[in-house]
Amino acid sequence: MSGFPSLINADKALNIILEYASKIKINSVKIDIENSLGRILAEDIYANIDLPPFDRSTVDGYAVIAEDTFGSSPINPTILKIVNEIECGINPNNIKPLNSGECSVIFTGAPLPPNANAVVMVENAKRKNGLVEIYKQVQPFSNVSRKGEDFKKGEIVAKKGTRIKAWHIGAITSFNIKEISVYRKIKVALISTGSELREVGSIIKPGEIINTTKPLLKALLKEKDCEIIDLGSVPDDMEKIKEKIIIGLNSSDILIITGGSSLGKKDIVPEAINDIAKPGLIFHGVAIRPGKTMGFGVNGDKLIFMISGLPVAAMISFIAFIEPAIDKILNCFPEPKPIIKARLSRRVANPVGFKSFMRVFVKRINNSYIAEPLRLTGSGILSTLTKANGILIIPENIEGYEENEEIEVLLTQPLGDDKNG
């Protein structure tokens, strides 16, 4: 057993990881647009028609020639003759053109008749025996959505690399596109090492512990829409670990190995990785808190993350390194995260050169937000995650923050108030 020879700077570590991640090529697959929520678009989608395909009404009312209505008011209404009623779904090519002095009853979304150029809202008119009194003038194209104003034919609708949201599904289906190309899911294999680990639901003997880190990581990977290959737990045995590493590398894009990454346990995991992977471990030990025992390796175009078996450290390694690597492989932007400005309830210190992920509880007090750093900080202390509602990330060049200093907190759970504080 000996100490870490040196810890790599956290931002430098991330850059190295992203550099390798950017070289990975992921195939695309065709899927039904209705099943595409959260997937990453692997093609540019273009408008195949003008949208709307014709000038259409945005309200219920009367399609008119705008100029006919000029000067209309409640005391001096314009009187127009109703010549037809235009429902949605009608073929625009079959609508009789409007003449001056005429109007059409029209419904929201329906096509304007030829020559009409505006719609008077139903609220501003009154129907009387085949005629209508117009009480308010309309300008040309009032209450009209013009042909092509939403999307022009040939215009881009959604770019390659877009994380598909509800509105992309809406927009893409409006072009009658049912099948789209998305990247296949990233495959992540998980190996837990540790002779003491038992699966939840097992009978536990004194000294044995439940493997909590694996279900935690699986949940984080599920949120990132990864395909998970659970390779179970292995004891601290070189040959058994190597066997699993080979299976993991053959079946995944990313291999995560938890436990055995600290320098104590006979260095089995790093040695096993270096025996199998080419080029093998790129770095081992990062100036991050918690999670400094993390290592990163490469085998061809597969990434290997060797992270702590302690749940909090494992989660921070996930947020700091694995999640950005997944986004980079898929070449998509990170999703916006809930970040809040708050004032610290007390001074916090940061060891020089370390990037720290401090768990805090943010409360609204009157109109300001106060972040209270949690007292306990251990990598194994799960309650720091359940009791916190945010993470304060302290960059390595900051030695700490003063009491009452304004900082930014990444919110992980609802804000505290009188009810849930």
Added chain:
Amino acid sequence: MSGFPSLINADKALNIILEYASKIKINSVKIDIENSLGRILAEDIYANIDLPPFDRSTVDGYAVIAEDTFGSSPINPTILKIVNEIECGINPNNIKPLNSGECSVIFTGAPLPPNANAVVMVENAKRKNGLVEIYKQVQPFSNVSRKGEDFKKGEIVAKKGTRIKAWHIGAITSFNIKEISVYRKIKVALISTGSELREVGSIIKPGEIINTTKPLLKALLKEKDCEIIDLGSVPDDMEKIKEKIIIGLNSSDILIITGGSSLGKKDIVPEAINDIAKPGLIFHGVAIRPGKTMGFGVNGDKLIFMISGLPVAAMISFIAFIEPAIDKILNCFPEPKPIIKARLSRRVANPVGFKSFMRVFVKRINNSYIAEPLRLTGSGILSTLTKANGILIIPENIEGYEENEEIEVLLTQPLGDDKNG
């Protein structure tokens, strides 16, 4: 056809909806903890043991009696005799107590031997033929996670109403709890009305349009983890709409009907609802923009949302009313959302008495954020959602904001920069 008699204030509308939603009782179901991500806990979970169950080491190193190390330094090391090696998984009851002058090799997570009260990190010691030189003194309980410091037996781990995140799964499994009680998913039935609507993938005749609002709403409901009952599209026919409403009310907790909620289409939908539901429509017409045609009804303990068939208006109704109703039924807190402070690139006006949801594009320029309101604003203009990356919510008591005024934007997509701006 006639105008809306009066529009209800948006916040008042929401309060009425939440009042009805709070009366709905949802059963709980037992599920495996591994499948519980995003579900809402229907029971309080308590710690059934102390966690950790014993004093354990948080590092690799040497378990010692802290007092033995006092005064140790590299030039004046304390020399201790190694009496055993304590691996993780060992039964703490079988470990020989330590005497003064002795130490144990210990690994991260392993139980301390009786009498030991601290651990010297491997970096601060050197092993030599069964002895170890200690170079740094440790205080009592240094590098030790004490029995029960994470959770004390009987302490609450996660409250009823918690939205289950990865760390809750980690924390709950640490107590070897495999099955938990969560609320069953909220059942939402969807009816689209409109004779002109066709499903994506159909052959479209001129004048017909693709139903884009339904897939958009289904994606929003999927994100809220609802069970969706898709009742298809129905033409604007009273009897057919009534038939579907009856099926919807019998199979769901929430019924959403799109289209036909404006005052033009012969008022079929409101009439159909009032014919079937008791007490029926509670209000129709809300001072919200877009989406003012929204109506809300009740049938016993079922909620009925009658919303616009236009996709943007439908989505805003979802965000403003349906999503909060779902959270209220499940009695859980809303998730923190990504909100950013930005300055407006130009003046925006808000009609008096209206709550407006304006689509904006937020860009980072140097170190500040600029929000550019989109020019087009129509309820049917899907590009306002795909091209925007945020929503500016303007309360009804605000007549507008000035150019350069600081406002808060709810981010819906990644921030713009040189690459994706």
